[in-house]
Amino acid sequence: MKSLLLWRLGLAHGVADGATGWLMGDLLLTQDPVQGAIALLLYNGIAFGGQALTGLVVDRTNTARLAAWGGLGLLALGLGVAHGSPWMAVLLAGLGSAWFHPGAGAIATHWAKGQAAPLGIFTAPGVLGLGLGLGWALTDHGNILPGLALGIGWIGLGILPPLAASLNREPPTCAPRSGMTVLLLGAIFLRSGLWLALQGRYYPHLGMLLALTGAAAGGKWLGGYLGDCWGWRNWAIAATLGAIALGVSPHWQLHILGAMLLQSTVPITWAAINKTLPPDQTATATGLALGLAIALSGIWLLPAINLATVNW
Amino acid sequence: MLILADVLPGPVLVMGATILIGAELLVTLGEALLLWWMKWSSFPRALLDSVVMNITSGFLGTFLGVMMAIPLISLGGLPEILRVLIAFLPYWFMTVAIEGVVLLLLRQKPPRQTWITVLKVNLISYSLLIPSLLWLLSQG
Numbered sequence A: 001m002k003s004l005l006l007w008r009l010g011l012a013h014g015v016a017d018g019a020t021g022w023l024m025g026d027l028l029l030t031q032d033p034v035q036g037a038i039a040l041l042l043y044n045g046i047a048f049g050g051q052a053l054t055g056l057v058v059d060r061t062n063t064a065r066l067a068a069w070g071g072l073g074l075l076a077l078g079l080g081v082a083h084g085s086p087w088m089a090v091l092l093a094g095l096g097s098a099w100f101h102p103g104a105g106a107i108a109t110h111w112a113k114g115q116a117a118p119l120g121i122f123t124a125p126g127v128l129g130l131g132l133g134l135g136w137a138l139t140d141h142g143n144i145l146p147g148l149a150l151g152i153g154w155i156g157l158g159i160l161p162p163l164a165a166s167l168n169r170e171p172p173t174c175a176p177r178s179g180m181t182v183l184l185l186g187a188i189f190l191r192s193g194l195w196l197a198l199q200g201r202y203y204p205h206l207g208m209l210l211a212l213t214g215a216a217a218g219g220k221w222l223g224g225y226l227g228d229c230w231g232w233r234n235w236a237i238a239a240t241l242g243a244i245a246l247g248v249s250p251h252w253q254l255h256i257l258g259a260m261l262l263q264s265t266v267p268i269t270w271a272a273i274n275k276t277l278p279p280d281q282t283a284t285a286t287g288l289a290l291g292l293a294i295a296l297s298g299i300w301l302l303p304a305i306n307l308a309t310v311n312w
Numbered sequence B: 001m002l003i004l005a006d007v008l009p010g011p012v013l014v015m016g017a018t019i020l021i022g023a024e025l026l027v028t029l030g031e032a033l034l035l036w037w038m039k040w041s042s043f044p045r046a047l048l049d050s051v052v053m054n055i056t057s058g059f060l061g062t063f064l065g066v067m068m069a070i071p072l073i074s075l076g077g078l079p080e081i082l083r084v085l086i087a088f089l090p091y092w093f094m095t096v097a098i099e100g101v102v103l104l105l106l107r108q109k110p111p112r113q114t115w116i117t118v119l120k121v122n123l124i125s126y127s128l129l130i131p132s133l134l135w136l137l138s139q140g
Helices: A002-030 A033-047 A051-061 A064-080 A086-112 A117-138 A144-158 A178-202 A206-230 A232-247 A252-263 A266-276 A282-301 B009-015 B017-037 B043-073 B080-107 B111-138
Strands: none
Touching: A002 A033, A002 A064, A002 A086, A002 A117, A002 A144, A033 A086, A033 A282, A033 B043, A051 A064, A051 A086, A051 A282, A051 B043, A051 B080, A064 A086, A064 A144, A064 A282, A086 A117, A086 A266, A086 A282, A117 A144, A117 A206, A117 A266, A178 A206, A178 A232, A178 A252, A178 A266, A178 A282, A178 B043, A206 A232, A206 A252, A206 A266, A232 A252, A232 A266, A266 A282, A282 B043, B017 B043, B017 B111, B043 B080, B080 B111
């Protein structure tokens, strides 16, 4: 039952990130390169950089479900105004993502019961949706299908069974360890940098980017199970070393396998951050693991944008 | 125009990503030391607080700060240094506001103590950053 609910939550994650992927692809197609780059910068700044703050608010107000549902609603609005008002679309999508991820992530954490595998089920569809949405836009398709998918996801989230009055009733598994949280955030930052470098190597080869996102989704899904089976630390170290070794090889097939291994550590680092923070900060933990640390590494993606050429 | 490291993506446009990330990490570490020195918490917890508040204010502060600073950047008839310092005020304001809210939610200490701590930390860190900015400007 919980597994089915997690898949539904993961599906909502997939359509949320799919809508974002479509919007970003559409902006890259319809705006000039500088405007498109600035739009990406703004989206990433709000959507990823804002997740720790929205996560804190969600935890303090115990509004995970509302945040997830409202976040999808904001994304749908962003999709709707994409052609009329692209900057408003970026703002709405950024805010939607910033609310959706901590909210839905807190629900997933609640159902995960301290395991990494359920978190993999939640995270895997996100990257797949992002790739498919981007591909859908870059092959010149409209927003009807992403909009319909988002609508289905929105309804699906709305009819989730009632959650406990508080998502955070479980006793802490260990004392909060802030130093370990910082180390894990550093590891996520470095992993995200490697992932971006791998993607950058094949940009703008759409087929290869889709293959990489598919591999990443598979890795996230499998990584949680493998981590739970073989030990989080063992799997994270083995997968990271394997990913680096495969990443420096000259063969693209091995790069795909490397991407899979690299991303297989995502549910493990998220589950580990959950354990280093107090049990009433599950949305914050999600915001840190899936947002803030990734935002920082995204800085490297920014080209030298000339602000003077931006039509504010 | 130069923007200080507390507001993250802005300087990337001028300084490049690696330098900026290095500057951001220095500011984060510096503010963690200040929090610890002011007996806010143990050092590991101060470091986590500093990471969360500085990266959040870095991203959101840039977005809001740019919106507020654009009219100020175009002020005519003033020396460049003065224009930069005036345009810089919204960034400082946004930094304090966002970092204060983050710390309030993260640690739930008394609001008065939290706001005073954030103000002190940012006054000290910015009073070190502003001379650096002026020096960079003087180097052309």
